[in-house]
Amino acid sequence: MYKLAMHRLGHSALLIFGVVTVIFFTNFLLGDPVRVMLPASTPPEAVEEFRRQMGFDRPILVQYWDFISHAVFLDFGDSWWQKSPSLEIALRPFPATLQLGIVAVALASILGIGIGLFAGARPGSLWDKLATSLSILGVSLPLIWFTLMMALIFSVWLGILPTAGYGTAAHMVLPVVTLAALPLGRTVQITRASIIDELAKPYITTAHSKGLSERTIILRHALRNALPPIATEIGWESALLLTGYSIIVESVYGWPGFGFALYHAILTRDMPVIIAMAFVAAMVVVFINVIVDIIYVIADPTIRKK
Amino acid sequence: MSNQSRTRSREAKTPILSVRDLNVEFSVGNSTVHAVNGLSLDLHKGETLAVVGESGSGKSVSMLSVLGLIPQPPGKITKGQVLYDGRDLRSLPAGELRKIRGKEISMIFQDPMTSLNPTMTIGRQITEMLELHLKMTSAQAKNRAIELLDLVGIPDPANRFGQYPIEFSGGMRQRVMIAIALSCNPKILIADEPTTALDVTIQMQILQVVNELRSKMDMSVIWITHDLGVVAGIADRVIVMYGGRAVEVAEAEDLFYKPQHPYSVGLLNSVPSIADPVVDRLVAIDGLPPDMSQNREGCAFHPRCPLAREICTTKTPELENRATGSHAACFASPDDVASLARLGADQRSKAQAG
Numbered sequence: 001m002y003k004l005a006m007h008r009l010g011h012s013a014l015l016i017f018g019v020v021t022v023i024f025f026t027n028f029l030l031g032d033p034v035r036v037m038l039p040a041s042t043p044p045e046a047v048e049e050f051r052r053q054m055g056f057d058r059p060i061l062v063q064y065w066d067f068i069s070h071a072v073f074l075d076f077g078d079s080w081w082q083k084s085p086s087l088e089i090a091l092r093p094f095p096a097t098l099q100l101g102i103v104a105v106a107l108a109s110i111l112g113i114g115i116g117l118f119a120g121a122r123p124g125s126l127w128d129k130l131a132t133s134l135s136i137l138g139v140s141l142p143l144i145w146f147t148l149m150m151a152l153i154f155s156v157w158l159g160i161l162p163t164a165g166y167g168t169a170a171h172m173v174l175p176v177v178t179l180a181a182l183p184l185g186r187t188v189q190i191t192r193a194s195i196i197d198e199l200a201k202p203y204i205t206t207a208h209s210k211g212l213s214e215r216t217i218i219l220r221h222a223l224r225n226a227l228p229p230i231a232t233e234i235g236w237e238s239a240l241l242l243t244g245y246s247i248i249v250e251s252v253y254g255w256p257g258f259g260f261a262l263y264h265a266i267l268t269r270d271m272p273v274i275i276a277m278a279f280v281a282a283m284v285v286v287f288i289n290v291i292v293d294i295i296y297v298i299a300d301p302t303i304r305k306k
Numbered sequence: 307m308s309n310q311s312r313t314r315s316r317e318a319k320t321p322i323l324s325v326r327d328l329n330v331e332f333s334v335g336n337s338t339v340h341a342v343n344g345l346s347l348d349l350h351k352g353e354t355l356a357v358v359g360e361s362g363s364g365k366s367v368s369m370l371s372v373l374g375l376i377p378q379p380p381g382k383i384t385k386g387q388v389l390y391d392g393r394d395l396r397s398l399p400a401g402e403l404r405k406i407r408g409k410e411i412s413m414i415f416q417d418p419m420t421s422l423n424p425t426m427t428i429g430r431q432i433t434e435m436l437e438l439h440l441k442m443t444s445a446q447a448k449n450r451a452i453e454l455l456d457l458v459g460i461p462d463p464a465n466r467f468g469q470y471p472i473e474f475s476g477g478m479r480q481r482v483m484i485a486i487a488l489s490c491n492p493k494i495l496i497a498d499e500p501t502t503a504l505d506v507t508i509q510m511q512i513l514q515v516v517n518e519l520r521s522k523m524d525m526s527v528i529w530i531t532h533d534l535g536v537v538a539g540i541a542d543r544v545i546v547m548y549g550g551r552a553v554e555v556a557e558a559e560d561l562f563y564k565p566q567h568p569y570s571v572g573l574l575n576s577v578p579s580i581a582d583p584v585v586d587r588l589v590a591i592d593g594l595p596p597d598m599s600q601n602r603e604g605c606a607f608h609p610r611c612p613l614a615r616e617i618c619t620t621k622t623p624e625l626e627n628r629a630t631g632s633h634a635a636c637f638a639s640p641d642d643v644a645s646l647a648r649l650g651a652d653q654r655s656k657a658q659a660g
Contacts, residue, residue: 124379200377202420208375209415210435210486211408220434224425300425302472 008293012286019282020275024067027271028060036269037080067275076279077272086272089261090280096166097246097257104176105238108183113230116191121218123196131188138185143245147178147252164254175253179245183237190233194226201225227299235292239285321348322526323372323411323494328386330364330371330550333379337599341367343550343606345386346625349494354520354527356541356558358534358573362595364550365530366416369496373407390494409439412487416499418479422471428455428482429467432489439490454485458515477508481515488519495520496528501536513540534577538562546570549596549606552625556632565647566634568611575650605637612646613638 027033034051042050051057055066070077076086119131154174155163165171198204199222207217246259254260258277265273297303330342342364349355357365370376372388372395388395390411395403415421423431432454433447442450448467455463458481471479480500487495497516501509517540520527529540537544537558544561546554546569554567565571572591593610596602605611608618615637623635636643 202415202417203423205370205375206413206415206421206483206486207423209373209407209413211404211406211438212434213404221423221426225423302424302470 008290012289015286016279016282020071020279021064021068023275023278024064025060027269027274030269033269033271071275071279076276079273080270081268086270086276087279089265089273090258090276093257093261094280096255097242097250097259100172100175100179100250100255100257101238101241101246103172104179104241105183105234107176108180108187108237109234111180112184112187112234113191116188116230117195117218117223119188120192120195120199121214123192128192132192135185135188135192138181139189141181143178143182143248144252146181147174147249150174150178151252164252166254166256171253171255175249175255178249178253179241182245183234183241186233186237187230191226191230194229195222198222198226224299228296231292231295231299235288238288239281242284243281322351322390323349323528324387324389325368325372326387326389328368328371328388329384330367330376330381331384332367332381334599339598341381341550341598342371345547345550345552347545347552347555349526349528351526352520352524353542354517354529354540356537356544357528357530357547358532358537358544359547360532360595362598363547364598365532365547366498368547368550369413369498369528369530372496373411373413374403375407375413405439408435408487408492409490410492411494411496412490412492413496413498414480414483414487414500417503418476418483418500419503421483422479424471427468427470428474429469431482432486435486435489451485451489454489455482457519458482458485458488459511460485476504477511480504480508480512484512484515484519488523488525491523492525494526494528496530498530499532501533502531509536516540534562534573546573550598551606551622551635552633553607553636554632554634555625556630556634560630560632564630564632564644566628566630566632566640566643567636568613568638568643568646569607570634571643571647571650572610574647575653605635613642 034047034054034056038047038050048057055063058066067077074087076090078084079086079089082089115131115135119125119128122128151163151174154161161173162168162171195218199218204217204222207221212220242258243262246257247263248259249255250257250260251263258280262274262277264270265277325345325347328342328345329340332339332341345364345368347355347357357369359365367376367381371381371383374383374395376383383396386396390406395406398406422428429448429451432451433442433444436442436447436450437444452463452467455466460466460478460481466474471482474482483500495516500516501512504512513536516527516529519525527540529536531537541558544554544556544558545552546556546561546567548569554561554565554570556564556566556570560566561570562574565574569591576590591610596606596609604617604619604621605614605623608614611618613636617637621637623637625633625635628634628640630640634640634643
């Protein structure tokens, strides 16, 4: 167990190092950073002067070394536009996203597992077909269209929810619902498939022969065995929510969170901030994976003995 | 005591479990597999009834159907009664049937490696039965579960109580299954080939455990098997199944010495014996098991039967009383079947001599 944990830790460090490195180099592929930062009318001498000042005239590997030797001490440099440490800028909007993310993931998980179990316990029934159809709808909604339609319907036409902003519970409704739609659909599908698999296993026949009720069999016996793929899926959705869905949803609804900030950092090519945000996102992914691993051990106690 | 008088004394009593004209189908794609076609059987108090037959003869499906344990759909019990304690289990509401499952009639299964929940301690898998059916508190249930583990021969039961199935060998897991099945002192134990997945020495131990507990707990046992060696070791009576029907019902001893159905004769001939080791190749019944998705006329065994006649292709024989006290479903005369059995025995001894 201890060995496994250490192994995972080493693995995670390597992962984060890799992510940060890849982001560092891809930033240069997007074009000359100096040109982006200075107005087009800047005289060429001034451009070169600025390039020297920023250190962009040095060979790229030297720049990389300079960057990485600071990054190990969590120093990703100052933002190019806001004169403060970029890690600080990356972390500042994080709680707002966490607030949305936790509510959305909790909603998607509880509803998704519940509906998935209900549908999977009676495959082929009308309820199952309804749940499956709705989950396919949830999974295939184009998020950008969905966010705009929700704003149009509930804010513009019905006028019952604010279009954008941060502060009250009402402001959370649209971002949470749109963030939860895709994970909800997928959780229903995975839970349904996983529980159908489990219910076909011989130990379920044993459980029936013991006289246990359908409900007890599903909740006490099958669910625990069905949990690992569900936990993996929810973990993956949580990571995707932070680094993908939140960019669209927060930008549309003006939610001052991580996705919104990342969108701005990319628009302004604020390289140190982009890297710092990639670092934060990678850390979160690692953390989510640790939680998924813990759920694995809780679901299947025999993992500890293997 | 002669066979006749034993049979008569049994017939005088009402059976504890009685299956009447059971029919079970499975829908597979567009075709329907007729797994059980009009099976009837009686189980008497305290006896061990073996149900034998080849794979696909409907023996497991029919016994699972007794407790309503076949998956529905695709399975469907289309006809028949299962009478237990004066009630038809098929017409009981689900809740009432659950009170019988595990408490009155319990089961053990073929593969002990997959029949236990891998993520639940074996102790919990026993105590949940005790808490459900006997309304024990968790402390009482734990004590009783440890006693049960001890009873089925698991060493150090108090420690084993908290372990997971993965920490047990196949034979030990089957003992755990037996402990679960017997936890509520059931009247009937249905054993669905419980020794098939185990090696021979472990097989013997499991047979002994069940036999011992049967007399100790005054249970009746239905033992599904395709192993005639197991039948000889454990059964009082035998039902031979073919094509989803009973083709012969006999005292175990009579089946071995005076088989009354050509299929039983074929089965007995194909058993390799230590006394006459196989010289050339094993004796087998010619032909293939019937395709259960085809609706056919006549006796299911007729395409493979050396005694088949015109009538066998059009009419299905019913079980009839034979002079020996056995019942057989066959149009051939008992004398013809007897000479077929002698022929088989001769062939075997010739093969041995040659």
